[in-house]
Structures are given as structure tokens and as C-alpha cells.
Amino acid sequence: MKTLNIATACFVNENRELLVVRKQGTVTWMLPGGKLDDQETPAEALVxxxxxxxxxxxxxxxxxxxxxxVAAAANEANTCVHAHAFIAQMPGNQQPVISAEIAQMQWLPxxxxxxxxxASLLRxxxxxxxSSL
Structure with a gap:
């Protein structure tokens, strides 16, 4: 089984809602983030x-x-993710604006x-x- 090394962001707002995204051409809700490039730390990749x-x-x-x-990859068959998850603070008054690769975002209570x-990782x-924090 193939393994992807990824980093993910948990943005939780003041209403205890988690920001999730759905990539273009998929139905799975997941955390923002993605694969680490060569020589990147998980935190650098996430930024x-x-x-x-x-x-x-x-x-x-x-x-x-x-x-x-470690969990099953959301959108790739026979693949698992080794996920480095971070709690991320939304800086200042920035608001998320989705890029072309993201179809939709929402805040989940x-x-x-x-x-x-x-996604399995999320669930x-x-x-x-x-929940334990």
C-alpha cells in the first residue's frame, strides 16, 4: 500500500466549528493541507x-x-496518509478564499x-x- 506524507490544518473558530474543504472532482470533506515536498518540514508544507x-x-x-x-487516503485507492495535524490560528482579520483546486469550504460544528x-482521518x-482538548 502506498503512503502519502501530508500536513493538515485544524482551524477552529470561536463557535467551535472546524474549517473543512472539498477538492474539485471529489465528494470527500477533509482538512486543508497537502503533501510534503522534498526537504520540507510538515509545518513548512502546511504554510x-x-x-x-x-x-x-x-x-x-x-x-x-x-x-x-495514519488513515486511509480520502481520494486515492490503496493509499494511506501519514498525517501531521496542526491546530492553526487564523491570523488577524484574514478570511479564507478558495483556490481553483478547492470546490467548496464550510465550517462544521x-x-x-x-x-x-x-474523510477517515477527520472522522x-x-x-x-x-474533542479531548
């Missing part, structure tokens, strides 16, 4: 990916490690059931980890 996907300018100092998790199309690892 780059969040800018590319949501036009949010993060700094590494805006990130707090939540954990490292942490206290409500997830949509059936939520089995991220939500339980955030």
Missing part, C-alpha cells in the same frame, strides 16, 4: 498548502502540533455529527483529538 488552497498567510509560529495519524462524506482521528 505553503494553506496559502495555495485558501490564501491564508500563516507562519510556522501560528501552528501547534495536534498529533501524527464540532458538537454535531459529521457528514457521511467526511477517526482529528475529531476525537480535538
Amino acid at each position: 505553503r498548502e494553506v496559502w495555495e488552497e485558501l490564501q491564508i498567510k500563516l507562519a510556522v509560529k501560528d501552528l501547534t502540533a495536534l498529533g501524527t495519524f 464540532l458538537h454535531e455529527p459529521l457528514p457521511e462524506t467526511a 477517526h482521528h482529528i475529531i476525537p483529538a480535538l
Whole structure:
């Protein structure tokens, strides 16, 4: 089985809602983020990916490690992700603006059931980890 090394951002707002995205051509809701490039740390990759996907300018100092998790990849068959998850602080008054690769974004209340199309990583690892904070 193939493994992808990724970094993901958990943006939780004051209403305890989590920002999730759905990429073009997919039905699965997932966290913003993506694959690490060669020689990138997970935090550096996440800063780059969040800018590319949501036009949010993060700094590494805006990130707090939540954990490292392994789960089935959302959109690639016979693949798992080794995910470095971070809690990310939305800087200043920045608002997310989706890029061409993102079809949709939404804020999911942490206290409500997830949509059936939520990624395995989100359902089995991220939500339980955030709930324990």
C-alpha cells in the first residue's frame, strides 16, 4: 500500500466549528493541507498548502502540533496518509478564499455529527483529538 506524507490544518473558530474543504472532482470533506515536498518540514508544507488552497498567510509560529495519524487516503485507492495535524490560528482579520483546486469550504460544528462524506482521518482521528482538548 502506498503512503502519502501530508500536513493538515485544524482551524477552529470561536463557535467551535472546524474549517473543512472539498477538492474539485471529489465528494470527500477533509482538512486543508497537502503533501510534503522534498526537504520540507510538515509545518513548512502546511504554510505553503494553506496559502495555495485558501490564501491564508500563516507562519510556522501560528501552528501547534495536534498529533501524527495514519488513515486511509480520502481520494486515492490503496493509499494511506501519514498525517501531521496542526491546530492553526487564523491570523488577524484574514478570511479564507478558495483556490481553483478547492470546490467548496464550510465550517462544521464540532458538537454535531459529521457528514457521511467526511474523510477517515477527520472522522477517526482529528475529531476525537480535538474533542479531548
